[in-house]
Amino acid sequence: MTAQLMEVKGLSKSFGTMKAVKSIDFSIQEGRCVALLGPNGAGKTTTIRMLTGLLAPTAGEVSFRSLAPGEDRRALIGYLPQTPAFHNWMSGMEYVVYAGRLCGLGVSEAKNRAKELLERVGLADAAKRKLGGYSGGMKQRLGLAQALVHQPKLLVMDEPVSALDPLGRREVLRLLKELKSETTVLFSTHVLHDAEELCDDVVIIRSGEVALQGSLASIRSQHRQPVIELKLDEDNTRGMDWARAFVQRTNSGEASYSWLSEAELRGNRLHLTAAHMDQARQALLEELARHSVPFSRLEVGYSSLEDLFMKVVGE
Amino acid sequence: MNGANEVYRGTHRGAEAPRSATRSSGGAVFLTLLGKECLELLRSFKLIWVPIVFAVLGIMQPVLSYYMPIIIEKAGNMPEGTVIEIPAPMGSQVLADTLSQFGVMGILILALACMGIVSGERNSGASALVLVKPVSYASYILSKWLSIMLLSWGSLLLGYGAAWYYTWLLIEYVDVVPFLLSFVLYGLWFSFVLTVTLLFSTALRSAAGAAFTSLGAAILLTVLAGLIPKYMAWSPGALTGLAYQAATSPGWLQMEPASWWAVITALIAIAALLAASVVLLKRAPARD
Ligand SMILES: Nc1ncnc2c1ncn2[C@@H]1O[C@H](COP(=O)(O)OP(=O)(O)OP(=O)(O)O)[C@@H](O)[C@H]1O
Ligand SMILES: [Mg+2]
Numbered sequence: 001m002t003a004q005l006m007e008v009k010g011l012s013k014s015f016g017t018m019k020a021v022k023s024i025d026f027s028i029q030e031g032r033c034v035a036l037l038g039p040n041g042a043g044k045t046t047t048i049r050m051l052t053g054l055l056a057p058t059a060g061e062v063s064f065r066s067l068a069p070g071e072d073r074r075a076l077i078g079y080l081p082q083t084p085a086f087h088n089w090m091s092g093m094e095y096v097v098y099a100g101r102l103c104g105l106g107v108s109e110a111k112n113r114a115k116e117l118l119e120r121v122g123l124a125d126a127a128k129r130k131l132g133g134y135s136g137g138m139k140q141r142l143g144l145a146q147a148l149v150h151q152p153k154l155l156v157m158d159e160p161v162s163a164l165d166p167l168g169r170r171e172v173l174r175l176l177k178e179l180k181s182e183t184t185v186l187f188s189t190h191v192l193h194d195a196e197e198l199c200d201d202v203v204i205i206r207s208g209e210v211a212l213q214g215s216l217a218s219i220r221s222q223h224r225q226p227v228i229e230l231k232l233d234e235d236n237t238r239g240m241d242w243a244r245a246f247v248q249r250t251n252s253g254e255a256s257y258s259w260l261s262e263a264e265l266r267g268n269r270l271h272l273t274a275a276h277m278d279q280a281r282q283a284l285l286e287e288l289a290r291h292s293v294p295f296s297r298l299e300v301g302y303s304s305l306e307d308l309f310m311k312v313v314g315e
Numbered sequence: 316m317n318g319a320n321e322v323y324r325g326t327h328r329g330a331e332a333p334r335s336a337t338r339s340s341g342g343a344v345f346l347t348l349l350g351k352e353c354l355e356l357l358r359s360f361k362l363i364w365v366p367i368v369f370a371v372l373g374i375m376q377p378v379l380s381y382y383m384p385i386i387i388e389k390a391g392n393m394p395e396g397t398v399i400e401i402p403a404p405m406g407s408q409v410l411a412d413t414l415s416q417f418g419v420m421g422i423l424i425l426a427l428a429c430m431g432i433v434s435g436e437r438n439s440g441a442s443a444l445v446l447v448k449p450v451s452y453a454s455y456i457l458s459k460w461l462s463i464m465l466l467s468w469g470s471l472l473l474g475y476g477a478a479w480y481y482t483w484l485l486i487e488y489v490d491v492v493p494f495l496l497s498f499v500l501y502g503l504w505f506s507f508v509l510t511v512t513l514l515f516s517t518a519l520r521s522a523a524g525a526a527f528t529s530l531g532a533a534i535l536l537t538v539l540a541g542l543i544p545k546y547m548a549w550s551p552g553a554l555t556g557l558a559y560q561a562a563t564s565p566g567w568l569q570m571e572p573a574s575w576w577a578v579i580t581a582l583i584a585i586a587a588l589l590a591a592s593v594v595l596l597k598r599a600p601a602r603d
Contacts, residue, residue, distance in 0.1 A: 085440035101347040
């Protein structure tokens with residue numbers, strides 16, 4: 001299952017002078033679950049709309065390996081938009097059958113498939129109700145059902161869980177966990193936690209550019225850095241003075257410690273990113289003892305993916 | 316959930332091999348789209364109230380013409396002994412008057428009914444979900460166009476047929492040939508105007524904008540054809556005048572070459588407007 005399904009090369013989009021997506025490259029392997037991760041306005045929706053063919057790119061291309069010449073790429077894709085909109089006068093059942101017919105299913109095939117999918121997304125009881133009366137969460141689940149109706153090779157979802165309450169979110173996440181073993185999945189999110197829970201690969205984008213990409217496991221191991229957090233006694237001015245002086249010394253380059261790569265003071269917490277864990281621990285303890293710094297807690301650990309994400313996205 | 320899961324995988328494996336065999340043709344997709352448009356017309360009651368309005372307009376004209384002398388006699392405070400001589404209307408004239416009623420009220424109602432046919436779905440995002448499926452842009456536009464044609468030709472036939480029948484009952488029998496010929500010419504004019512509405516519904520965000528632009532174009536063309544008939548006889552705007560002539564002339568209307576051109580340019584214009592709508596839709600299938 002390592003065949004490449006889709007490749008994106010130099011994909012760009014400008015709206016007037018505003019460059020929403022700036023030459024993005026990535027590829028999706030068959031059977032993987034990929035998250036397009038980025039903060040609001042990063043260009044996730046724009047990228048996804050170009051992948052689905054709803055938006056013409058300014059430059060670059062999207063290619064599918066398994067696409068026979070002359071075949072429509074849209075036949076391979078199932079798409080769930082950020083806020084799906086339906087024909088409100090249709091019932092849930094009618095809509096999924098309609099979607100199936102549009103994808104080329106026969107009448108009875110479309111009906112069976114619709115029934116099965118509505119059951120699967122938990123809308124069996126609401127199947128006969130008009131879509132105008134569906135709640136946001138129900139619409140999201142119906143959107144999922146209609147996206148799956150033709151068994152797409154690639155399921156593309158734009159923030160599938162962002163608009164849901166915690167319960168609906170857990171429900172949809174569970175559904176997605178099942179789905180990712182059946183088909184290739186690409187979804188966008190601004191929540192790292194969702195990506196971590198579901199995905200094999202992540203593509204982190206920031207203001208229209210790929211900031212970081214790779215498999216979650218490799219990113220985790222490559223970017224893991226030892227960190228030390230020192231909590232100082234707030235009322236004790238000696239400790240705080242030392243900390244301020246220490247940060248200033250390291251940042252101004254007055255004293256460079258080989259074991260330290262970054263120091264930052266947030267309130268009464270001193271955050272140190274170490275270059276080498278054992279050395280750092282040793283050197284810091286000596287430093288603390290020399291100045292007899294009164295601290296209340298010393299924590300040694302490794303940076304989380306969250307720290308990395310915040311760093312990559314926040315820059 | 317697990318059970319359903321297995322069902323999905325089971326059908327998936329099964330469907331993989333004969334996949335292309337079970338896919339139906341573009342024709343089935345077109346019929347699905349058309350079916351959806353017709354169902355929408357029905358569920359929104361347009362398929363009911365538009366024909367009813369046309370029928371009422373159609374019946375009103377002969378009935379009013381028939382009762383007009385009596386109404387005037389009853390309403391007017393005429394001095395005793397006044398004799399009013401109102402010549403009995405010609406049946407064919409009543410039909411022409413009916414057509415001009417349709418040309419104002421009828422086309423207004425149809426344009427209002429169809430103005431949001433593309434822009435509504437595009438603004439809401441419903442079109443995005445349809446157009447990410449393997450559906451051709453041309454089928455999408457043509458299904459909408461055909462549903463408009465069914466509604467407008469159907470309503471016109473009902474209304475004009477009712478007018479013809481009541482004229483026969485109350486005034487006199489009008490030959491079938493002038494009736495049908497004027498019906499077809501007027502239907503063609505309606506088709507032209509509503510195809511303009513469809514184009515503007517694809518081009519503009521605002522539904523009202525689409526209705527009023529197309530009605531404005533229709534008025535402009537008719538006025539031009541009336542003011543400078545010599546130069547505009549070939550334009551679709553001349554169709555309405557042609558239809559009145561067809562209704563009032565006994566038997567087949569003797570069409571001049573320029574009048575044939577009005578028919579031909581209308582047909583060409585409809586095809587061009589449809590092609591332009593498809594291109595516009597392709598350029599931006601959906602808005603955010
Ligand atoms: N049609 C448009 N016209 C002009 N600018 C646009 C358009 N669509 C998107 N943009 C701009 O492009 C940028 C990227 O938008 P996009 O919707 O792709 O972000 P996103 O990552 O999906 O954000 P969110 O998490 O809020 O959904 C934004 O700055 C947005 O203002
Ligand atoms: Mg978005």
